Amino acid sequence: MLPASMTEMWATVGSTLASVMFVWAIVRQYCPPDLRTFFEAYTQRLTSYFNPNIQISFPEHTVDRFNRSEAFITVETYLSANATKSAKRLKAEMGKDSSNIVLSMDEYERVTDEFRGIKIRWASTKATTETQPISFLPPPGKRFYKLTFHKKHRETITKSYLDHVLKEGKEIRVRNRQRKLYTNCPTEKWPSYKQRMWSSIVFEHPAKFETIAMEPEKKQEIIDDLLTFSKSKDFYAKIGKAWKRGYLLHGPPGTGKSSMIAAMANLLNYDIYDLELTAVKDNTELRKLLIETTGKSIIVIEDIDCSLDLTGQRKKNAEKSSDEEEKPNEKIAKKLAKEEDSSSKVTLSGLLNFIDGLWSSCGGERLIVFTTNYVEKLDPALIRRGRMDKHIELSYCGFEAFKVLARNYLNLEMHPMFDAIQRLMGETKITPADVAENLMPKSSLDDADKCLSKLIQALEEAKELEAAKKKDEDVKENDPTLKDPVVDKDTENPQ
Known part of the structure; x- marks a missing residue:
């Protein structure tokens, strides 16, 4: 008993x-928000006068956008x-290559750190919003890390x-x-709050230059x-150019253009931004x-010759539609307007400025890669040196490239x-994709x-x-009578 x-x-x-x-509940309900804010501000100021500690906050998101703050991510990693x-x-997440567990502080958790004998306190907090939507999901809020230390250690x-x-x-x-x-x-x-401009997945493509079917000299080049590009930051600054480089990969289908891009990313440990131009307004x-x-x-734009018509073809199509029917009814007019609004209006000029204009200098250490099956269809201004600095032709499979595939698929040196294959490859054309398909064992009985x-049969065919x-x-x-007829573009009738 007490x-x-x-x-x-x-x-x-x-x-x-x-x-x-x-009393506090009554004040929160009936006191004007401005007056509440006034009292809270002066209360905090009075409390801080007697508090010897200093606090520094690292919010998760920046003020002007929904992107995560680099400082917050770095502190979280540390x-x-x-x-x-x-x-x-603690919170547990999958680490690099999904091979281990990475632990981090859970919300509202506190830990201590030490630096030069100074005790430092870190806290993971979350400020929830007052007006929360009705949902089964956890309430939204602003996460941030709070650093607390004595004011005598400020400097x-x-x-x-x-x-x-x-x-x-x-570094971590x-x-x-x-x-x-x-x-x-x-x-x-x-x-949308949760939708960003780019969505991503972990890049796990296994392609390497060692497995690329190409002549060794060209591959090493x-x-x-x-x-050299990845180590040339100071050189690019010295010559007054943005730290970027353009690559044009061209050649027939099946010659390994996508695999080449994956090998580039794996060699340099770079991310890949696969840009779909038709989805850009x-x-x-x-x-x-x-x-x-x-x-x-x-930054990759694959099949650049097919991504968009950058030479004004849309305008020609619109003119053609208006000529065919000068007075379309209201339904057709609405359909045409809807298609025009939903179609991409990216122009050749805009794309050129994207590649090497003023906006291309926003950031550094970027490769811009175009791929195409028909390089002759591209505008010369798009692929000139300075925009696409290095042109790489990925052609049909030669004997040296075949030996790389034989080593990859069959462990053969x-x-x-091999002599018959070398002779046939000198007499006919076959893509590395077709060679790889023939070399790949389809069952346990395939030696x-x-x-x-x-492969020899495919080459002979x-x-x-x-x-x-x-x-x-x-x-x-x-025999001129067997030639294909010439079609009149205006009447679409053979001449």
Whole structure:
């Protein structure tokens, strides 16, 4: 039993707390927000006058956009590696290559750190919004890390400790960095809070230059060019150029253009931004997408000749539609207007400015890669040197490239059938994709001899097909009556 005086004291304390809470509830409900803010500000100022500690907050998101703050991410990385040993509540996530678990502080958790004998307290907090939507999901809020220390250590913390945290956090991020494959989101989804301009997945493509089917000299030339670029930050600054480089990969389908891009990313440890031009509304949105890309990245536009018509063909199509029907009814007019609004209005000028205009200097250490099957269709201004600095032709499979594929698929360095394959490859054309398909074992019974025999058969069939095609062309050339008729573009009738 508690003494009477103790019981009376607790009863008084309980009654006082209940009264304070009742008064506070009344104040929050009926007191004007401006007046509440005034009292809260002066209360905090009065409390801080007697509090010897200083606090520094690192919010998760920046003020002007929904992107995560680099400082917040770096602090989170630092704490996950250095301060989570003393934490009691942790969050677990998959680490690099999904091979290990990475632990970080859970919300509302506190840990301590030490720097030059100074005790520093970190806290992970979350400020929830007052008006929450009705949902089964956790309430939204602003996450931030709060750093607390005694005011007598202000100079040491602000000038030395924070630099130490940011430097070590960035080094840990580089070691644990996962390469990402990004794609641009449709423009109409950008205003959504949870939808960003780019969505991403972990990039796990296994392609390497060692597995690329290409002549060794040409392959080494590309590797040297890439490595030189990645180490040339000071050189680009010296000559007054943005730290970027353009690559044009061209050649027939199946010659390994996409695999080449993956090998580039794996060699340099760069992210890939796969830009779908047809999903970009106009040149302004294209520039916004460029701003949202990071350094150490490869911006890819595949099949650039098919992505958009950048030579004014849409205008011709619109003129043609108006000529066919000068007075369309209201339904057709609405349909045409809807199609015009939904279609991309990216122009050749906008794309050129994206590649090497003023906006291309926003950021550094970027590769811009175009791929095409028909390089002759591209505008010369798009692929000139200075925009696409290096043109790489990925052509049909040669014998040296075949030996790389034989080593990859069959673990063969030499074989008696290689002589026949070398002879046939000199007489006909076959893509690396077709060679790889024939070399790939389809069952446990397929050995090296069977796979090589299939390849020889495919080469012989390709040779016969080329010979038959050439014969038909010769016959048409010698007999004018067999030539294909010329079609009048206006009447679409053969002449």
